[in-house]
Amino acid sequence: MEMKKRISLELRNRTPAEVAELVVDNCRTSDGEVEGLTDDFKELEFLSMVNVGLTSLAKLPSLPKLRKLELSDNNISGHLETLSEKSPNLTYLNLSGNKIKELSNVEALQNLKNLKSLDLFNCEITTLEEYRESIFELLPQVTYLDGFDQEDNEAPDSEADADDDEGEDGAGATGDYDDEDDEEEEEVSEGREVGLSYLMKEKIQDEEDDDDYAEEEDGKGPLLRQFIHR
Numbered sequence: 001m002e003m004k005k006r007i008s009l010e011l012r013n014r015t016p017a018e019v020a021e022l023v024v025d026n027c028r029t030s031d032g033e034v035e036g037l038t039d040d041f042k043e044l045e046f047l048s049m050v051n052v053g054l055t056s057l058a059k060l061p062s063l064p065k066l067r068k069l070e071l072s073d074n075n076i077s078g079h080l081e082t083l084s085e086k087s088p089n090l091t092y093l094n095l096s097g098n099k100i101k102e103l104s105n106v107e108a109l110q111n112l113k114n115l116k117s118l119d120l121f122n123c124e125i126t127t128l129e130e131y132r133e134s135i136f137e138l139l140p141q142v143t144y145l146d147g148f149d150q151e152d153n154e155a156p157d158s159e160a161d162a163d164d165d166e167g168e169d170g171a172g173a174t175g176d177y178d179d180e181d182d183e184e185e186e187e188v189s190e191g192r193e194v195g196l197s198y199l200m201k202e203k204i205q206d207e208e209d210d211d212d213y214a215e216e217e218d219g220k221g222p223l224l225r226q227f228i229h230r
Contacts, residue, residue: 001027003052004036016040025050025070032075033059049074057082066090072119073097077105084111096121096146103128109139117144117155 006027011019020043029035032055037047039061047063048070055075066087077099083090091114100106100123109115118139120126126146128134135145144155 002035003027003029003049007036017043019044021046023048024052027052029053032056034061035059037061037063060086063087064089068092070094071098075099077101079108080106081108081111084108088112089114091115092117094119096123098123100125103134103138106135107138113141115139115141117147118142119146121146 003024006024007022010022010024016038017040019041022041022044025048029052032053034049034054034057037060041061041063043065044063045065046068047066050070051073053074054071055077056079057071057076058079060082063086067089069083069087069090069092072094073096075098076095083093088111090112093109093112093115095106096119098120100120102125105125106118106120109118118135120135125131132145132150136142136150143149147155149155
């Protein structure tokens with residue numbers, strides 16, 4: 001599907017100015033350029049154009065509120081100065097799987113003063129000696145490169161997701177534990193009632209047996225005395 005048509009479908013009866021997020025992954029451009037996006041998408045904050053055949057960002061419109069841009073698995077090799085001109089407030093940029101080979105290819109990103117996270121995974125540039133050190137030196141505003149900071153700490157978004165998952169699992173475990181406790185308490189309570197009834201029944205039976213024994217003892221007593229007397 002062509003990018004223009006895909007964008008038209010994604011609008012879903014909205015005007016471009018009403019769209020904050022737009023995903024057009026796996027569609028196709030006719031000439032490797034951005035198509036169908038205009039300056040009217042002025043409220044756009046998240047844009048994903050993964051695997052759409054892009055070779056250039058020259059026709060990217062002005063998107064002043066854009067914060068997150070996904071461009072992985074395209075054929076972009078450089079000329080990234082357009083990003084700072086059209087989307088100066090970017091904080092996250094994913095260029096993984098593109099044709100980025102040299103440090104000079106990403107030098108233009110120095111003008112993205114708010115850029116905090118950059119992903120170049122599966123780009124040829126990652127094979128350069130001291131790749132990470134060089135990128136952090138070239139782009140001092142970047143905190144996370146390929147998901148990790150200079151001390152190999154994972155980006156906070158991933159950590160937050162992990163915490164949420166643990167919290168949900170933990171809540172579930174606690175709930176199951178409480179249910180098991182309730183069931184055990186009910187079983188113990190029932191066991192106590194059954195045990196008490198059984199003990200009471202045994203006591204009553206023992207008392208009846210004692211009475212029978214007493215009567216038999218009294219009955220046999222005179223006979224025994226007569227036998228001894230003889």
